[in-house]
Amino acid sequence: MSKIMPFTGAQAVANAMRQINPDVVAVFPITPQTEIMMQFAKFHADGDVDTELVRVESEHSAMSCCVGASAAGARAITATASAGLALMWEILGVASGSRLPIVMPVVNRALSSPINIHCDHSDAMGCRDHGWIQIFNENAQEAYESVFLAVKLAEHPDVLLPAMVCLDGFITSHGVQNMELFEDKEMKDFVGEYQPKKWLLNTDDPVTVGPLELQDYFFETQKQRADAMMKAKEIYLSVGRELSKITGKEYPYFEGYQLDDAEAVIIVMNSTAGNTKAVIDKMRSEGKKVGLLKPRLFRPFPYEEIAKALSGKRYAAILDRAESYGANAPLYGEIKNALYEVQEKPKLKSYIYGLGGRNIFEAEIENVFETLLSGDFDPMEVGHIGLRGESQ
Amino acid sequence: MAKLKSYKEIPIGGMIEKAGNSEDFKTGDWKTFRPVWNKEKCTNCMICPVLCPEDCIPVEKGEKPVRKETDFDYCKGCGICAKVCPVKCIEMKEEAGFNE
């Protein structure tokens, strides 16, 4: 029997970690991730887990610790945000390049400068090309379930790649919501024991991890990493189906909300997708054909499936909570890419919103839908929601 | 040199699955000077096999160990053996002359 708990996103993720009981967890505090590790450290102190809790001196060390632990044959987890993720950057590549299935909740927060502790997606977007699976989550419930999915997906023998579970800083991590907590045993059984084929501490079959590769083999190794990432796409669905048997939920590449007959679609990730649903409910009751497409799997990116879902739609706005300075915003760029081969493409509009935790209100989202439905907009011009100085 | 393998044939993540495989890596083609050993003058004092940094001077075990010819697959031609030989029975000669 599952229980409904009043949990913050941080408590939800920490409880997922408790139920997984990883072999090694590297801890280093950073707002707004700290709440996860505070809670997990409490579980550790109370004896609810027998994890080796390693208190490291930086995030660079946290990821290094996970790399060592994972290569040694342990199931390793850490969590971070913002500058912490940025400091890890070098070792993130070591983790994915060495094909180590480390799982890491990332509590999305703006990157400096100026310094800012609030939510945007610039941290996760900054390492989107680094060989990590990235799953984005609307709320505490999704984040909780995604941790299990991520562990199983990352450790799949055909994948063996690290995975990030992204949730919005403060909005999701610190907001209390109804959260369905599934039974410890069921969730523990779902992830099972990590059983690597080769591991460093196996003295009967010694291996070398992380060697030098130059012009002769480096390229081949990168091709394998790229192939594994593509493979992760189909395995995401099969692991999701397995998880469905416990949770009764679905784990698609993206969630469609009133999408099928929608004329105007907003494409947005994480918590703002929730705000958009509330707006859709209101506008649908007024007879307006509006809908949502919420990508959940961002890496690997489901190009064909999204292209199919958007084919024949009239208008779509892509809302990015990150800038890509001098280029298309990250999510917008991917959606535009996906639509290249589609005959009946929607007219697209790129919006930037919510940088550094700037609130996004329902009235603003409604405004975006109204702009789309009017058809009167310049697809080449980037909009900024809630920015002073821009006419809304 | 072994034939390079395709991306479908190698272990993932650059992992090396076989221990002690440095033997497969022949380092002997680096040398510009080769130690030429005069077996007749050699006293089998065992100084050069011990000091060889590549451990490429084989020794036949027995009551009295016997030095064998240098393994030129691995000898880098550093010249330490020639330098330490108390009877000067090793001479460094230019590799080019050997045409291997």
Next chain:
Amino acid sequence: MKDIFEIRIHGRGGQGAKTASQFIAEAALGKGKFIQSFPEYGPERAGAPMKAFARISDKPIHSYAPVVNPDVVMVIDPTLLETVNVADGLSEDGVLIVNTPKDTQWAQEKTGFKGKCMAVDATKIAFEAVGKNLPNTPMIGALIKATNCITLDAITESIKKKFLKKLGEEKTQATIDAVKKAHDEVK
């Protein structure tokens, strides 16, 4: 009638506005409702004006945006009436509850709010009950009197769950008594 009942709490960092919003939400969750509770963090320092929100609904709550049209506004620190427009977005059908030793007329004059206004001296009640300046929980008593959005029983349960182990029976009961007192005294 809105589907979602929305509460906005104004306080200063450290006064327990976030905790109060959590208590309200948890008490509602105990009765099978869908809930949300979250603070709006500013610079994260004690004494800075801040807001906390709670939503209660029979249906799932999708939006994570801050509450802009609350049904109830609670003001934990009366000095905020000088600097913050606490009645912003509050319709005249709504309720404004202010922690103050003064009366409702004073609060109405200060805020210019035309709807139902209630006043309670939650600070005094808290001092008398637990000896500390913790007006946040008594304010919930006033909220219950004003709206019945949750019950006294539910909040009693939530307080017991949270404090019994941490504070012991005596102090927990004192906290509950303070909630009841504010419930009875609010005007």
